[in-house]
Amino acid sequence: MKLAIIETGGKQYRVSPGNTITIEKLPEKKEGDSVSFDKVLLWDDGKETKIGTPFVQGVGVEGTIEKEGRADKITVIHFKSKTRHRKKNGHRQPFMKVKINE
Numbered sequence: 587m588k589l590a591i592i593e594t595g596g597k598q599y600r601v602s603p604g605n606t607i608t609i610e611k612l613p614e615k616k617e618g619d620s621v622s623f624d625k626v627l628l629w630d631d632g633k634e635t636k637i638g639t640p641f642v643q644g645v646g647v648e649g650t651i652e653k654e655g656r657a658d659k660i661t662v663i664h665f666k667s668k669t670r671h672r673k674k675n676g677h678r679q680p681f682m683k684v685k686i687n688e
Contacts, residue, residue, distance in 0.1 A: 591628040592647050598627065601647060601686045611680040617654055621684060623647040653683040 589602050595610030615621060626645045629636040636642045656678040664673040 588632045589628075589630040590626055590645075590647050592623040593625040593627060593641075594623055603686055603688055605686045606652065606683055607686065608681050608683050611654070611682050612651075615651055615682070617651050619651050620687075621649050621651060623649070647686060648688050649684040649686045651682055652685050654680075655683075656680050 589600065591598055591600050593599075594612075597610070599607050599609070601607060612621060624641075624646050626642045626647060627638050627640065629638075629642050629645050636645065657680075659676050659678050662675045662677060664675075665671070
């Protein structure tokens with residue numbers, strides 16, 4: 587595999603062997619676990635290119651979870667004028683760093 591486009595967590599990622607991508611947290615997975623992505627939209631091995639409708643059949647991408655964490659905090663502020671209504675919340679999105687093996 588030279589290049590593939592995969593879908594996980596509602597997003598699409600362009601990957602190749604050796605790349606590290608940051609994805610949405612996967613349930614029941616820990617650091618060091620292997621993960622496989624079956625939703626492959628495009629597959630290119632240098633000789634042949636396969637485009638899925640919507641997914642390529644019989645092709646998968648393997649990776650290893652390197653790190654699990656949470657992103658930087660963002661502040662969410664709701665404000666309505668003339669009613670003295672203010673609300674302030676914080677949010678940290680969980681993520682996983684995955685190294686693509688093959």
